[in-house]
Structures are given as structure tokens and as C-alpha cells.
Amino acid sequence: xxxxxxxxxxxxxxxxxxxxxxxxxxxxxxxGERPLCAACERELPSTAPACPRCALAGSSxxxxxxxxxxxxxxxxxxxxxxxxxxxxxLIQALKYGGQLALAGLFAHKxxxxxxxxxxxxxxxLPLHPARLAERGFNQAAEIAKxxxxxxxxxxxxxxxxxxxxxxxxxxxxxxxxxxxxxxxxGCDRDLAGLRVAVVDDVMTTGATLDEFARTLKRSGAxxxxxxxxxxxxxxx
Ligand SMILES: [Zn+2]
Ligand SMILES: [Zn+2]
Numbered sequence: 001x002x003x004x005x006x007x008x009x010x011x012x013x014x015x016x017x018x019x020x021x022x023x024x025x026x027x028x029x030x031x032g033e034r035p036l037c038a039a040c041e042r043e044l045p046s047t048a049p050a051c052p053r054c055a056l057a058g059s060s061x062x063x064x065x066x067x068x069x070x071x072x073x074x075x076x077x078x079x080x081x082x083x084x085x086x087x088x089x090l091i092q093a094l095k096y097g098g099q100l101a102l103a104g105l106f107a108h109k110x111x112x113x114x115x116x117x118x119x120x121x122x123x124x125l126p127l128h129p130a131r132l133a134e135r136g137f138n139q140a141a142e143i144a145k146x147x148x149x150x151x152x153x154x155x156x157x158x159x160x161x162x163x164x165x166x167x168x169x170x171x172x173x174x175x176x177x178x179x180x181x182x183x184x185x186g187c188d189r190d191l192a193g194l195r196v197a198v199v200d201d202v203m204t205t206g207a208t209l210d211e212f213a214r215t216l217k218r219s220g221a222x223x224x225x226x227x228x229x230x231x232x233x234x235x236x
Contacts, residue, residue: 025093025102026086035101036090044109045082047231054206055079055231072206074198074213074224079231080109083202087230091201095139103139106201106229107146114151118195119225122148122155125200125212126185128162143229144199159196160187160215174205181211192220203228 023030024037031037050057051064055077058064081087094102124140132138141157148155163186169177196216203209203226213224 035105045084047079047082072210073217074226077226078114079228080113081230083230083232103142104146107143110227111150117151119197120195122153122197123159124157126160126162128165130165140200160185177205177207181207185212185215187215187219193222195223196221197225197227199227201229204232
């Protein structure tokens with residue numbers, strides 16, 4: 001390289017660093033290329049211990065009463081966080097504020113929790129095409145893409161699809177949520193023997209994930225795990 005080019009390259013690097021450097025989304029401390037500073041990242045509310053089936057935080061890692069009384073169609077759930085401040089605000093920032101760097105952070109935290117992923121394919125919870133057009137991206141797909149890279153497991157966003165544009169679950173009382181989701185998904189593939197991980201941002205009652213797991217199992221899936229960023233505490 002000619003000596004005369006070096007100053008230009010170093011100016012280029014400095015501009016790049018300045019453009020990438022940012023402040024922590026929560027406390028505004030410098031956080032380099034990451035959306036949160038190390039201190040804020042450490043304080044995010046963890047779910048441990050929790051029910052292995054539905055990830056509801058509890059006093060032990062035993063299956064919770066609700067899962068024993070009425071087993072869901074999914075086999076396991078891994079949640080990185082409890083859905084509480086500031087995780088709720090961060091998820092909103094990803095979903096509605098377009099802070100896509102948060103998808104990478106969430107994927108990284110989930111990957112740490114999953115430890116040894118025993119699945120064949122990663123699938124983001126499908127968004128209805130009308131909802132996708134409205135938002136411009138599927139936040140679950142952004143997290144799933146990053147997880148696929150971290151785990152070295154293929155992502156297939158077309159494995160399932162949303163066939164009904166259901167009313168937002170948050171607008172409904174808990175007891176109506178399962179009925180609202182019925183027949184919401186479709187899957188035209190033969191998934192015989194496949195172990196599938198379904199990625200989503202928030203798990204509340206689990207009705208949506210349960211219905212999607214039912215659809216995948218009907219198509220032959222051997223095992224369905226949910227990998228979610230945050231799980232609501234009981235009764236929220
Ligand atoms: Zn911070
Ligand atoms: Zn449970």
C-alpha cells in the first residue's frame with residue numbers, strides 16, 4: 001500500500017467508528033457498537049427458575065400446575081427474560097421503533113440460555129402478510145435470523161404461515177385468546193420427525209404458540225420448542 005493512502009484509510013476507520021458508536025438505549029452511557037451498556041445488560045430480569053414446558057417463572061424448575069393439568073402442544077419453552085421493565089420497553093423499541101440492533105442482543109441472550117440447541121430447524125412465529133406490510137418487518141424473523149447464525153441451525157421462515165389475520169391478543173381477555181387463535185396457522189410441508197424451534201418476542205398466555213405448535217405437530221413435527229425473548233409473569 002502506498003504511504004499516501006494510509007491517512008485516508010485511518011480517517012475512514014474513524015468515521016466508521018463514530019457512525020457505529022452509540023449510547024446505551026437505557027442509560028445513555030457510551031455502549032460502543034452494542035445497543036445496551038454492560039451494566040444495563042447485566043441487570044435485565046432473568047427467568048430462572050421456571051417451568052421447562054411454558055417458561056413461567058416459579059420457585060423451582062419443575063413443570064407448573066397449568067402444564068400438568070392441561071399439557072400444551074409444545075414440548076418446551078426457553079425464555080431469556082421475564083417480561084418486565086426494561087425488557088418490555090426494549091421489545092417495543094424493536095417492534096415499533098425499528099431498533100433492529102436489539103434483535104441481535106435478544107438472540108445472543110437466548111443463545112446463552114438455550115446452551116445446547118437440540119433442534120433441526122428454526123422458525124419465526126409467522127406474521128400475517130397484512131401485518132407484515134404494515135410494520136415492514138417481522139421482529140420474530142429478525143431474532144430468528146440472528147439465532148440461526150449463532151446456533152449454526154438453518155432458519156426456514158416459510159415453514160408455516162398465518163392464514164387468518166386475528167385480532168391482536170392483547171385486545172382480548174385471557175379466556176378468549178385460545179379461541180381467537182384457532183385455525184390461525186397453516187403448514188403445507190411434511191415435517192415428519194423434525195424438531196422445530198419457534199422463535200417469538202413475547203409469550204403471554206401461550207395461546208398463539210400453542211396453536212402454532214398444534215399446526216406443526218399435525219404436519220408431523222416430532223418436537224416443538226419455543227424460544228422467546230420474554231415470558232410474562234403469571235396473571236399479567
Ligand atoms: Zn446502560
Ligand atoms: Zn408450565
